[in-house]
Amino acid sequence: MNKCLETGQSSTKETLRDERKGENPMAPRKESELRVSKHKKHTCSKRRFEPDQNKRLMKKQKSLESKLAGLKKVMNHEELQEYQEKLGQLEQNLAEIRMDISWAKAINDKSQIYLNSIIARLFS
Structure with a gap:
């Protein structure tokens, strides 16, 4: 450890980290308190594309397509x-x-017959 000549403090990474966190840094969690990845509230983006969700999306897409076909009919x-x-x-x-x-x-x-009769009378 190197001590600073002006302040007399050591300049290691640990002390710098402690200074950034404040005077009372939180203690690390015990093994019993560690979170299990299954129980996380927010999942990582990779989980969005799991096969189960893809199946659900495919089912939704098929149902929407069938509704659309019904509307077209x-x-x-x-x-x-x-x-x-x-x-x-x-x-x-x-x-x-x-x-x-x-x-x-x-x-x-009828008018043709009438005309023919008139013509016949004229020439008779």
């Missing part, structure tokens, strides 16, 4: 219903147009 079902309703309306409109065309043909046929 529901959306597709709703879209299908919308398209079926639109198709039904288009079929009704087409039926009405066909009826109008058939009436127009009937009217056209």
Whole structure:
């Protein structure tokens, strides 16, 4: 140990460490008080990637994927219903147009017959 000439204190690492901690440093723990790594409140970052947690994450991911697929099916079902309703309306409109065309043909046929009869009277 080297003593400082000005203060008379030794300059070893131990005394410097004691000075940093304060006057009454804490005593080391007894063997019975030592913490076991299993019982630590905060775990190290390596524990995050243990296989058990990976399995849990995979299960969560699969459940989320299945929920997403279910929502897609529901959306597709709703879209299908919308398209079926639109198709039904288009079929009704087409039926009405066909009826109008058939009436127009009937009217056209009657008017054609009427015109033919007028022409026949004119030239007779």
